[in-house]
Amino acid sequence: MAVMSQRVAGFGTSIFADINALAAKHGAVNLGQGAPDFDGPPEVLAAAVTAVNSALNQYAPGIGMASVRQAIAQHAQRFYSQQLNPDTDVLVTSGATEAMFAAILGLTDPGDEVIVFEPVYDTYVPNLIMAGVAPRYVPLRGDDWSFDADELAKAFNSRTKAIVINTPHNPTGKVFSRDELRTIAELCQKHNVVAITDEVYEHILYDDTSHVRLATLPGMAERTLTISSLGKTFSVTGWKIGWAMGPAALVYAVNQAHQFITYAVASPLQAAAAAALNMPFAFFENLQTTYQARRDRMLEVLRRAGFKVFKPQGSYFIMIDWRGVAPSKVQGDMQFARWLIEEIGVACIPASPFYQQADKHLGRYFARFAVCKKDETLNAAAERFARLVRT
Numbered sequence: 001m002a003v004m005s006q007r008v009a010g011f012g013t014s015i016f017a018d019i020n021a022l023a024a025k026h027g028a029v030n031l032g033q034g035a036p037d038f039d040g041p042p043e044v045l046a047a048a049v050t051a052v053n054s055a056l057n058q059y060a061p062g063i064g065m066a067s068v069r070q071a072i073a074q075h076a077q078r079f080y081s082q083q084l085n086p087d088t089d090v091l092v093t094s095g096a097t098e099a100m101f102a103a104i105l106g107l108t109d110p111g112d113e114v115i116v117f118e119p120v121y122d123t124y125v126p127n128l129i130m131a132g133v134a135p136r137y138v139p140l141r142g143d144d145w146s147f148d149a150d151e152l153a154k155a156f157n158s159r160t161k162a163i164v165i166n167t168p169h170n171p172t173g174k175v176f177s178r179d180e181l182r183t184i185a186e187l188c189q190k191h192n193v194v195a196i197t198d199e200v201y202e203h204i205l206y207d208d209t210s211h212v213r214l215a216t217l218p219g220m221a222e223r224t225l226t227i228s229s230l231g232k233t234f235s236v237t238g239w240k241i242g243w244a245m246g247p248a249a250l251v252y253a254v255n256q257a258h259q260f261i262t263y264a265v266a267s268p269l270q271a272a273a274a275a276a277l278n279m280p281f282a283f284f285e286n287l288q289t290t291y292q293a294r295r296d297r298m299l300e301v302l303r304r305a306g307f308k309v310f311k312p313q314g315s316y317f318i319m320i321d322w323r324g325v326a327p328s329k330v331q332g333d334m335q336f337a338r339w340l341i342e343e344i345g346v347a348c349i350p351a352s353p354f355y356q357q358a359d360k361h362l363g364r365y366f367a368r369f370a371v372c373k374k375d376e377t378l379n380a381a382a383e384r385f386a387r388l389v390r391t
């Protein structure tokens with residue numbers, strides 16, 4: 001009996017599960033999946049415990065608890081001078097993941113097209129397929145992962161409903177520049193298209209890079225849905241607290257889907273999210289300093305091992321080109337990831353799963369390392385990579 005719906009029949013298993021299993025089997029240092037191996041700030045953890053012990057254990061309002069919606073709006077004002085009404089312009093979701101799926105279901109119809117940049121974070125395209133929407137891919141290329149403006153312009157047509165922009169970007173570490181975002185903004189306005197941004201790495205930035213919020217560019221406030229979440233900034237990826245923000249009409253449409261997906265999100269964790277978002281500037285500065293040290297260290301380790309590294313401007317990932325490092329029997333990024341686990345003892349994520357079938361070749365020489373790890377983990381990885389350093 002064929003039990004699987006056609007909607008999901010084409011989905012393989014996630015590369016993260018495969019790599020985690022292989023890494024565990026070989027005792028590899030796991031720089032694959034993008035989850036910190038350290039805990040979140042003690043005051044945020046304590047706020048969750050307090051909430052559990054304060055009888056905050058029943059359903060929250062579907063759109064989110066007032067305190068967290070208020071904190072999300074204040075955070076947007078504090079960092080981006082963005083004005084949001086916490087009662088109408090903010091929706092709390094089960095992570096950025098649910099926000100994105102609810103946004104696609106609430107804002108598109110079967111037969112529409114949505115533009116995504118490639119390499120593409122792995123949930124967007126399955127979300128589009130489940131919604132009956134066709135993805136249109138625009139590749140990011142070259143050392144700075146830039147897009148060709150003409151290629152992007154050609155991807156827009158009368159069926160285009162939305163464009164998804166992930167900045168800072170997973171897996172490349174690219175942060176879209178103001179000029180690039182202006183190009184996207186002009187096309188969105190010309191074609192009357194909604195922009196959906198995924199900004200979960202908004203606070204993990206390197207050197208002097210600033211994160212520009214597309215919703216704050218001229219003409220974009222009314223057509224941008226901004227998505228972010230708690231997991232990366234506060235090192236609590238397991239909490240799955242996220243949000244969607246933007247004009248009331250867009251947020252209302254997203255909530256029309258959200259109310260029948262999860263209805264409401266974990267109450268005590270929402271209370272803790274409010275505490276987290278209200279943390280002083282020093283917290284956010286310290287986050288950047290510690291990530292900068294991790295990134296710089298791993299850039300050096302990977303360079304010394306002989307890889308070509310793509311210096312990330314944001315996010316907690318480093319992409320590398322492995323050509324010339326792995327022996328010639330290694331053909332393609334999947335084999336590279338397996339070789340690195342089995343022979344060197346370090347796990348990474350191959351890049352081709354971030355590309356559609358027809359474009360997999362674009363990712364075949366790339367792999368992604370996550371640097372959101374304790375010093376001990378990075379030290380252990382550095383020791384293993386030292387085997388690759390030619391003396």
Ligand SMILES: Cc1ncc(COP(=O)(O)O)c(C=O)c1O
Pocket residue numbers: 034094095096097098121166169170198200228229230231237240241242
């Ligand atoms: C670009 C991007 N968006 C969304 C998520 C998931 O966010 P959340 O855990 O809040 O659902 C991730 C996690 O890796 C991510 O890298």
